[in-house]
Amino acid sequence: MSDDSNVQFSEREALLFHSEGRPGKIEIIASKPMATQRDLALAYSPGVAVPVLAIAADPATAYDYTAKGNLVAVISNGTAILGLGNLGALASKPVMEGKAVLFKRFADVDAIDIELKTEDVDRFIDAVELMEPSFGGINLEDIKAPECFIIEQTLRERMNIPVFHDDQHGTAIITAAGLINACLLTGRHMSEVKVVVNGAGAAAIACTELIKAMGVRHDNVIMCDRSGVIYQGRTESMDQWKSAHAANTTTRTLTEALVGADVFLGLSAAGALKPEMVKDMAARPIIFAMANPDPEITPPEAMAARPDAIVATGRSDYPNQVNNVLGFPFIFRGALDVRATGINDAMKIAAANAIAELARERVPEEVAAAYGVQHSFGPAYIIPAPFDPRLMENVPVAVAKAAMDSGVATKPILDMEAYRQKLRGRLNPTTSVLTLAYEGARAHPKRVLFAEGEEEVVMRAAIAFREGGYGTPVLVGRDDVPDRLKALGVADPESYELHNSRNSPLVPDMVDFLYERLQRRGYLRRDCERMINQDRNIFGAVLLQMGHADAMITGITRTYAHTMREVRRVIDPEVGRTPFGIHLMVGQSHTVFMADTTINERPSAEELADIAEGTATVARRMGHEPRVAFLSYSTFGNPEGRWLENIRAAVGVLDGRNVSFEYEGDMAPDVALNPKQLANYPFARLSGPANVLIMPGLQSANISAKLLRELGGDAVIGPMLVGMEKSVQIAPMTSTASELVTLAVLAAGGIAR
Ligand SMILES: NC(=O)C1=CN([C@@H]2O[C@H](COP(=O)(O)OP(=O)(O)OC[C@H]3O[C@@H](n4cnc5c(N)ncnc54)[C@H](OP(=O)(O)O)[C@@H]3O)[C@@H](O)[C@H]2O)C=CC1
Ligand SMILES: CC(=O)C(=O)O
């Protein structure tokens, strides 16, 4: 966006993100096979009549026979879209779709957006109430105050499933968690803090109510709206909800109210808090500027005015993100899992405490590595990051327990430890690792060389890489690249580092380097000059070798094998390693690593063992305990065949190496992946389905990877090139800009090595 700090993406990129491929952010996928006539007959008429009758006889069975129990509606009328105001139901759709995907991404809750075109409270209430049979819960969103209070209250009374206006209570829960910790750090007690709340809408009123319930004194809170301080006796633009928080004060403006205040809670609009206003706040002020998408004050502005402040915003690109995304996925997860009839105060307080406690615990290794040292409990880390994998365990467990203790759980959980384990299994660690890899790249930015810098998709990737703050792109291309970057919306294209072999002053040294390397392999100096001048992969790889970049991305313009041949002229495998390629199949809850999908045509037993070890290392880096299967058409030698020797011998090689992961083979893919099939071989040394598949040869491996990429349901990442002395990645020719950015981030961060 176009604020003056921490720019992460352009408006064009935000629009492209939403329009590319299938427009929008969600699609619906069948959870049962729909391949045959028989499947259809079971899924629809006549088979579907059987669960219909079962549900008619016992409504509770709807949770067994339909998606209801894991389905949440995200409902808005668009009257308070983020901090953008009343832009109508249709314009709120991207936000509601976004919320739906966050439900899925963070807590495996299926969610669907529903936009209702009405500002009439009664019509809105009636419409939502009628939807009760469809959903396990209702998340109301971006509905302005005071209508939202009436809507939520009435629906809670009328409906028997959780109804939760997230801008009110989700925000209040996260704010409370942040405030608990900010008070701890500054040695304050809730009963003493003086708070100024800016905004008197859905979020502000709910936050104020919750912090008052937690001990902040009514007399210590001053609330402001567009007309200034809400004081006792004020008549202008008041309603019963504002009146309840009217202060006994002579102050009339936000500036006056802030004199001596300990805490500012902004839930109003961008830019509402000026630097001069925070100057008179108390020592070590706590400033939560939570308006979205742009806060009341940016952290750099606030810190410049008050270097002793603890500052939080609703945004992910600054420290301390106080955003309701930390709460709603996990709160609903817990509520759905005990089939709660509502989300009550006990559940909200349990969630706030669970989130606050998490920030005080030791930060997990992977989160710390990604963010750097400042991410231990302190002024720049009062609240956990939204993708902290522990949220998915701790918050639903706390919410479920509170629901059970307060008597609103209709399906209590008997074994909480088993529930915790199950929660862990619902999310794929790869997605956290990928997110962390991106954060890690931002914390430790590297120089990544894009060898095909004239290609539009590559330029778009380079722009995204730089604007995302993941590192410095180094482009190889002709002199017209800046003009073309400009055409893609870059304001300062000259600031991109560009190397053109036609006029680069580095060329003589590069030729020397290449000639030194290749002279005893039959190349003349003239050959080296020609390669440097004409071949961008060789030019790029020499730049990489000479230390002008930390990693290199190529592959868009030539086939993999051709590109690899060029790269290998300049870059060797790491001593003692076999280079190979890995494809990752990433599903909602699992990842399967497949290797070698790109290089070794008929690997020897030693090479297969090397590939297994290398892939197991990458799997571990990505959060998975490796279970390796050496794949074949045979299982433990049956049927016999000519090609089995290497595969069977590879198992023996690993036996001799004393490795620390599980491996087994030869086995067919269905035995490796399907627990029922695996159970036919009780002696097999795999404790569960394999997640690392070592392919017997390039034919089957490359075909399988490409089939999965073209036909598979899961996201496919890769190939990742592993085992080279420098970090080089050869992307598929069909890569999108975001796939290239992912490869660049993995290459720069050392995950793909
Ligand atoms: N970080 C987070 O997780 C969340 C952030 N928010 C943010 O909070 C803000 C409010 O959202 P919500 O409560 O749903 O919206 P509402 O429309 O219900 O409330 C908006 C409130 O802000 C007040 N306001 C607007 N501009 C100013 C201003 N310049 N100075 C003082 N008060 C102002 C309005 O005053 P008046 O009553 O006079 O019209 C109103 O009381 C939004 O920016 C939203 O993005 C909301 C939810 C979660
Ligand atoms: C985050 C959110 O819900 C809002 O800004 O409205």
Ligand SMILES: [Mg+2]
């Ligand atoms: Mg909202």
